[in-house]
Amino acid sequence: MRAVDLIAKKRDGGTLTSAEIAWLITGYVTGDIPDYQMSAWAMAVVLRGMDDRETADLTMAMARSGDMLDLHDLVPLTVDKHSTGGVGDKTTLLLAPMVAAVGLPVAKMSGRGLGFSGGTVDKLESIPGLRTNLSAEEFRRLVREVGLVVAAQSGDLAPADKKLYALRDVTATVESIPLIAASVMSKKLAAGADCIVLDVKYGSGAFMHTLTDARTLARTMVAIGSHAGRRVSAILSSMQQPLGFAIGNALEVREAIGALRGGGPADLVELCMTLGSQLVQMAKLRPCAESARALLREALDSGAAWATFTQMIAAQGGDLAFVENPDRLPTAPAQIVLPAPRSGYVATIDGQTLGLVCNTLGGGRARKTDSIDHRVGLVLAAKVGDWVAEGAPLLSIHAANSEDAQGVAPRLLSAYIIADEPVTAPALIEEIVTVS
Numbered sequence: 001m002r003a004v005d006l007i008a009k010k011r012d013g014g015t016l017t018s019a020e021i022a023w024l025i026t027g028y029v030t031g032d033i034p035d036y037q038m039s040a041w042a043m044a045v046v047l048r049g050m051d052d053r054e055t056a057d058l059t060m061a062m063a064r065s066g067d068m069l070d071l072h073d074l075v076p077l078t079v080d081k082h083s084t085g086g087v088g089d090k091t092t093l094l095l096a097p098m099v100a101a102v103g104l105p106v107a108k109m110s111g112r113g114l115g116f117s118g119g120t121v122d123k124l125e126s127i128p129g130l131r132t133n134l135s136a137e138e139f140r141r142l143v144r145e146v147g148l149v150v151a152a153q154s155g156d157l158a159p160a161d162k163k164l165y166a167l168r169d170v171t172a173t174v175e176s177i178p179l180i181a182a183s184v185m186s187k188k189l190a191a192g193a194d195c196i197v198l199d200v201k202y203g204s205g206a207f208m209h210t211l212t213d214a215r216t217l218a219r220t221m222v223a224i225g226s227h228a229g230r231r232v233s234a235i236l237s238s239m240q241q242p243l244g245f246a247i248g249n250a251l252e253v254r255e256a257i258g259a260l261r262g263g264g265p266a267d268l269v270e271l272c273m274t275l276g277s278q279l280v281q282m283a284k285l286r287p288c289a290e291s292a293r294a295l296l297r298e299a300l301d302s303g304a305a306w307a308t309f310t311q312m313i314a315a316q317g318g319d320l321a322f323v324e325n326p327d328r329l330p331t332a333p334a335q336i337v338l339p340a341p342r343s344g345y346v347a348t349i350d351g352q353t354l355g356l357v358c359n360t361l362g363g364g365r366a367r368k369t370d371s372i373d374h375r376v377g378l379v380l381a382a383k384v385g386d387w388v389a390e391g392a393p394l395l396s397i398h399a400a401n402s403e404d405a406q407g408v409a410p411r412l413l414s415a416y417i418i419a420d421e422p423v424t425a426p427a428l429i430e431e432i433v434t435v436s
Contacts, residue, residue, distance in 0.1 A: 003027065003037045010044040018057045025061040025160045035167055042164070042173040050178035052220070058178065059224050062186035065160035067136055069192035071107055074144045078107040079279045080193035082184050084217065087205035087351035087358075088242035092120045092150060093256035094264070095272040097309035100148035101299040104283050107143045108150045109157060109191045111165055112365075121152045126250035126329055126374040130318030148312045158190040169365065175207050181220045188225065195231045195282040197275050198222070200433075203240035203426070205351020211236065211430060218433040226435045231282040235275055236430040241349040241384045244268040248363045248377015248398060250329040257326045260306045267428050273297070274429055332375040332398035336405040340388040344418040347384065353415035354378055357408045361399050373400060378412070385425035388418065 001023050006016060016024075024041065027033040050058065071078050079099060083089050096106045110120035110132075121132045132152040134142070142149035153162045161183050168174050168183075188196050198221055201207075202214035218234035225232030244265040246255040258264045259272075277292035286292040299305045313323050322328045358364060362373035381393035388394065394416060399405035 003033045003041070007037060007041045007044055010041060010048055013048050015051060016054055016057075018053075021054065021057045022061045025058070025065055028163060029065050029160045038164065039167060039171045039173070042168060042171065042176070042179060045179055046173050046176040049176075052223070055178040055181055055220060056224055056227060058182040059185045059189070060228075062158055062160040062164070062182055063189040066158055066190065067156045068190055069107070069136065069139070069157065071105075071140065071143055071192045074140060075105045075147075077105075077194040077283060078143065078192060079104045079195040079197075079283060080106065080108050080188055080191060081197045081199065081275055081279070082188060083199040084180060084184065084201050084214075085207055086201040086203075086239035086243060087355040088244050088247045088252065089199075089201070089239075090120075090123060090244065090246070090252040090256045091199060091268065091272055091275065093123065093253065093309075094259045094268060094305075095275055096148055096150060097260060097305040097312065098272060098296050098299050099276050099279050100146075100312075101304040101308040102280065102285065102295050103147075104195075104279060104285065105143055105147045106149070107139065107191055107193060109153050109187050110150055111153065111187075120150060122372055122374070123249045123252050124150060124316075124318075126253050127313060127318040127322050130313060131316050134316070142312075142315055146308075146311055146315045148308055149316070150312065151316075153187065158186045161186045177208075177213065177217045177220060180207065181217060181224060185221050185224045185228075189228050189230070193230065195279055196225055197278045197282070198232065198234035199237055199271070199275055200234050201237050201239040202430070203238050203351065204348075204353075205242055205355060206239035215431070215433070222433055222435060232435070233278045233282065234433040235271075235278065236433065237271055237274075238426045238428055238430060239351055240426040242351050242354060242380060243271065245380040245383075246377065247354055247358050247379070248361075249372065249374040250331070251377040251379060251398060254326045254329060257323060260300070260309055262301070269300075270428060278432070330375040332373075332377070332400065334397075334399045334402045334405050336397045336399070336402060336409075337381075337393045338395050338397060338409055338412055339391045340382070340394050340418065341390070341413060342418055343388065343390045344420050345423045346382050346386050346388060346394075347417040347419040347423045349380075349384055350415040353411060357411050357415075360408055360411075361397075361404055376400060383425065385423050387422075
């Protein structure tokens with residue numbers, strides 16, 4: 001086989017065989033197929049798509065490209081969650097401790113920032129000393145000792161996806177349902193989770209802009225997981241505006257800490273309750289959504305989720321002084337308020353624009369080798385449906401210097417539409433997708 005032939009076959013609308021997909025993925029992991037050829041193939045997939053069989057084959061090839069963790073010698077079952085990505089999405093930081101606190105071990109591999117969406121690993125690394133690059137042995141030990149681990153992808157776990165994930169980020173090949181589904185599910189299958197809940201986002205601040213595409217992606221991933229013998233469900237959630245108020249790594253950690261300690265934005269807490277209740281039910285810990293939510297609410301209100309979070313941070317080397325006093329987390333030296341240009345109701349917020357501005361400030365990557373500035377980002381003062389007076393704050397810009405902050409202000413203003421008449425905020429949860 002030759003990579004160029006497989007690129008051409010997919011470019012021309014052909015269907016790759018199982019053997020061809022396995023050969024392509026193996027060659028990419030070993031270095032026999034270079035980045036430039038894999039980029040061309042990924043672009044062909046973006047343009048031509050893959051059928052269900054190709055997508056399942058790609059998922060399993062990437063999952064089997066490295067170690068497949070089996071954690072059943074440590075715990076009876078593990079649970080996991082994955083978000084398809086959105087602006088201000090810090091759900092893992094709240095959800096994982098909540099679920100672990102009720103007795104469901106969470107063994108999670110997370111990614112770094114992809115496109116305009118921040119990554120959980122980048123956010124956690126805002127905490128000084130915290131390590132996310134863990135060996136398989138460390139990963140297993142923390143599952144056993146803490147019941148909660150959030151790690152970057154190990155080189156031994158789904159290495160094909162780790163390479164392709166970084167490549168897609170910088171080659172405009174993120175927005176592809178087969179590539180997203182295979183990326184998400186290969187990590188979940190390789191990490192050994194028994195119960196998986198997927199947060200599939202749609203709207204301007206998500207990679208899936210339409211509900212139709214999000215539903216297709218959700219059904220694809222649920223089918224892949226079910227075929228592999230896992231319990232999987234998916235939540236279709238709105239990213240028609242950012243989740244919560246904070247956008248940016250350290251800023252989002254602060255907001256998640258606030259939620260764990262009894263505050264936090266209502267939409268963030270509600271989404272985590274919905275996702276968590278699915279995991280509790282799939283694990284057969286509670287029989288219905290109402291009792292599952294009550295269990296999770298108790299974990300949050302009692303401080304058990306917060307205690308589990310701090311235990312995880314300490315176990316992964318993080319300095320608890322920065323968690324217990326989040327004002328000590330990295331802070332941008334320039335903080336400038338962006339005022340509303342007129343009075344009225346916030347009608348729309350273009351989350352993608354806000355996410356891209358955060359990247360421009362240094363909070364994301366243009367190339368896979370770029371470093372990021374954990375300090376920078378945005379904090380919303382008003383969300384869709386809120387009334388604002390002319391000159392009142394729309395958001396605050398957290399930047400490395402005032403010049404950077406002033407430079408992005410016009411782009412931020414373009415992300416807002418302010419209307420004269422009242423506006424209803426979009427619903428947060430659209431649908432729950434389960435095995436049909």
